[in-house]
Amino acid sequence: MKIVRGILFVTLLATSTGAATDPFVGKWVMDPKHSDYPVGASPKTMIIEMEATGRGVHYKSDTVFDNGQTTHAEYTADYDGNQVMVTGANRLMLPVSLKRVDSRTVVASYTKFLRVVATSRRVVSEDGRRMTITTTLKDKYGKEVTTIGVYEKQ
Numbered sequence: 001m002k003i004v005r006g007i008l009f010v011t012l013l014a015t016s017t018g019a020a021t022d023p024f025v026g027k028w029v030m031d032p033k034h035s036d037y038p039v040g041a042s043p044k045t046m047i048i049e050m051e052a053t054g055r056g057v058h059y060k061s062d063t064v065f066d067n068g069q070t071t072h073a074e075y076t077a078d079y080d081g082n083q084v085m086v087t088g089a090n091r092l093m094l095p096v097s098l099k100r101v102d103s104r105t106v107v108a109s110y111t112k113f114l115r116v117v118a119t120s121r122r123v124v125s126e127d128g129r130r131m132t133i134t135t136t137l138k139d140k141y142g143k144e145v146t147t148i149g150v151y152e153k154q
Helices: 002-021
Strands: 026-030 043-052 056-065 070-078 096-102 105-112 115-124 130-138 144-153
Touching: 043 144, 070 096
Parallel strands: none
Antiparallel strands: 026 043, 026 144, 043 056, 056 070, 096 105, 105 115, 115 130, 130 144
């Protein structure tokens, strides 16, 4: 019984330590004034929540656009570069893989037909209060588009 308790304690300690040291864990609210999106594409509001899951995160986001449309995305992924499916409110979305660059930087790659179609570089500030997500993708004309979302930790 003592061994089981010891293993359980170490497991809980490792999980809580991982959550405390992963700067991405928490609730993030987009700051539209400091974000940069193409005209007509900027979300009115966006909330991202991430929870620690061993070697990665459970990601959940909810977005509202000016025209009233909403999106929901959710997935659980390790920081190992392996693809996982992203689910939305009513459908599957593009698969994503996460790769940790350093303690405050993660790159998310989104694929379609085995080809990377977008990358998002997520960087948390040194004080842990701001996250900047720089996403690069190609529009329907093949032109590269970059968006910058700035989020404040709640």
